[in-house]
Amino acid sequence: MSKEEKKILFVASEANPYAGTGGLGDVIGSLPKSIAAADPQADVRVVIPLYGTIKEEYRKQMTKVDEFYVGLSWRNQYCGVYMLKNQGVTFYFLDNEYYFKRNVLYGNYDDGERYAYFCKAAMEMTARQNFIPDILHANDWQAALSVIYLKYKYHFPGTKAIYTIHNIEYQGMYGLEILGDVFDLGPEAQADVTYNGCINLTKGAMVCADKITTVSQRYSEEIRMEYFASGLHYAVRDCSYKLCGIVNGIDYAEYDPKKNKDIPANYSKTNMKNKQLCKLEVQRLFGLPESPHPPLVAMISRLASHKGFDLVRYVMEDLLQRDLQFVLLGTGEAELEQFFDNMSKKYPQKCRVMLAYNKAIAKTIYAGADIFLMPSKSEPCGLAQMMACRYGTVPVVREVGGLYDTIHAFNPETGTGNGVTFKSYDAYDMLNAVDRALGLYENQRNWKKITYNAMDSDFSWQRSAQSYLELYNSIL
Template identity: 40%
Template sequence: MKKILFAASEGVPFIKTGGLADVVGSLPKYIDKEYFDVRVFIPKYTCMKQEMKDKLKYVTHFYMDFNWQNVYVGVLEAEEAGVHYYFIDNESYFGGFKPYGDDPRYEIEKYAYFCKAVLSALPLLNFQPDLIHCHDWQTGLIPVYLKERFHGGDFYRNMKSVITIHNLKFQGKWDVKTVQSITGLPEYYFTSDKLEAYKDANLLKGGIVFADAVTTVSDTYAEEIKTPFYGEGLDGLLRARSHDLRGIVNGIDYGEFNPETDKNIVKAYNAVNFRKEKVKNKHALQEELGLRVDDKKMMIGLVSRLTDQKGLDLIAYVMDELCQDDIQFVVLGTGEERYENMFRHFDWKYGDKVSANIYYSDALSHKIYAACDAYLMPSLFEPCGLSQLIALRYGTVPIVRETGGLKDTVQPYNEYESTGTGFSFTNYNAHEMLNTIRYAEHIYYDRKREWNKIVDRAMATDYSWKVSAGKYQEMYDWLIG
């Protein structure tokens, strides 16, 4: 039995701010328990929901030498959906009303502590992983520490590490002197072939340099990040490590996202009966949001963080033009103020066509996936993207820009061969996006049978975790040998 340890800064159902938590919470459930013993380490944040905190049991505590002092480390555990979770407890680091703070220096100290605490706790738990699977910059020091102070001990000697990049934009950077002092790493670790990048210490870079393998969350993103445009300053390093770099597309939890059993939606439906039943969800949503109730009107959805990365400047540029079309547009999410206000403005200007819901609601997101005819995702970059996978599952046709995971998971419609599961455009250009939306409108209104076949193919795709888990298992086998 091969032992795998996940280390991450968040994981469903305990704590979530984004897609990383979905991966950490879902992937271990689908790894084959016959061959792999997978456990997960995350911080115990005081902002976790009380019902989750109530599940945690005390295991042990100890004191560890960190940042020039002797620091408390508590370890708790819980079992969830057949997966064993451990939690590092230290209220001075993981207190507060949200998991991540706004002071980058303190964030680096907090996650450096987490990395060292995870490795230090393992012998006390009687769990000796063959491989530690690290996620994003917050765990970037684990591969470094494994090759440095933990390397001498028998317990750690053969441990391998892999780091998964969920979003290369976030790297954990601060000045070398401070990071050296916090981490206790010797000076020679802070050179340009190790942790130093552009005069700063960079925790993600450390993880990429010292891990035995590097993965990211789609094949296309794995290629893109070797180029200067997507590489966020680390493209040279990623080219150098290209033999050890692979893309594995994320899955979604097919139990949670299932139009046949979804408790949040008005009318359950499936691939066989969607032609009759799906529209009932549209009706209900039109009523709920105060849009004109009309079966025939094409409804486009967008559930997103409202940030530049998501291509919202393209939408802002052509929104007036788009609203001249015979469509309805439903938005859910929060983010940058200018985008929140932009959508509010269009909701005010075209009240019967646009519904801007500037907050977050899990229940409403499910209703939007089920009710809409199409789903818009014009991202500037998208390592994997989960929304388009959910949209496919619900038979809501994705309209995407060909980048990262969007390019890998949405096959563009070809009217001559009658293939494809969505619509896509190549360049980051507002009118190219608008033309693609209008092409989708044309198929929806004028060639309804073709549209329904696109929906058929979309609902037949399989982006469940089963497929991705198989690929991760292959990689674990390859690394552990």
């Protein structure tokens, strides 16, 4: 970007550490800070709702900077604006207890109205704060209306809009009868937001945005196909001329095997001796026999079929005939929880599960496992495979979405590659990939090289931030 100051506003429904349910919160908690660090001339700001779940320790850091009323069709709703600064980024929190003082972020009957209010309030707030952005960067369907409102209501001079799709399964679909009553849009906007006979906020934001991004290059190509697009492929194809993909990153300070206090022992890519101590701790935590030799295969994930658990389930008996140990951390579909719990009871010396999620235990598993299994059916980006690499745990992944972009098959002849991959969504192709990883494990030279390559991979937010800055500059 040029040296003159650029104003960048991220609009999103969550941002860690304040509020988050998954990958979106990680992105909005990290990417704006990395952009601010990469371009000191950029004025980077983020706006999210002030949820009732935000902890008091963060509320104490906030300052109230404004209050006003937001018109949304026939409604006139209060909005308080709170602000704090964190690592060069200004975070705004929009307060309305009627909409946001709830126990969960999503899944309410009135989510459409809640996020229509949020988007309208965000646009009003930025105008009142005298911060007309050069770049309005909206994320997922909850923020989609900010892009649509920019076109139809606010017309900020010079503002360009970017819309990022983090997961195309979630589109914000509603009946056309609430176009005006809930979303405060007139008939002139109907064509832009209509898809398959209903309101589709993701489609509307795609049409109205200057650029569309996804969270990996491969995913930007996949969602043009019906198989991956959750029905939105025709709209994606129509907008493909302004679509690109930029891979997410991970927080290198939080996931640092050299310095993390959450893991039993620290190590680096040039001295991995202490990784064995982490492995022994995982074995102790899960009640497995403590031994350095059997390769430890791990999965950390929400238990859902599209994460590849149906493949694992199909060949689990075969998998456990191998000379390995298997651990699983996560919760999800009851049927899958029951299956893996049964496997744990049937093979207590080889398979153990923890039907929960604990971030500190997850880090210990990343540090202690030898192989990380991630056979997703679809994966817009994926962060777990990057975290595994960071700790020198070799990923076995399916070549899909962000997994394809980040994990490359190890070639013993050239010594290149940071993981083991397979193409087809097939249980025995997956099992074959695990066998290949086990073969590498038995060859000390190959294993030393692939683990070094994994740890040497660059999944920092700095790289992603530079790509976004180049994208911003291309449309200004």
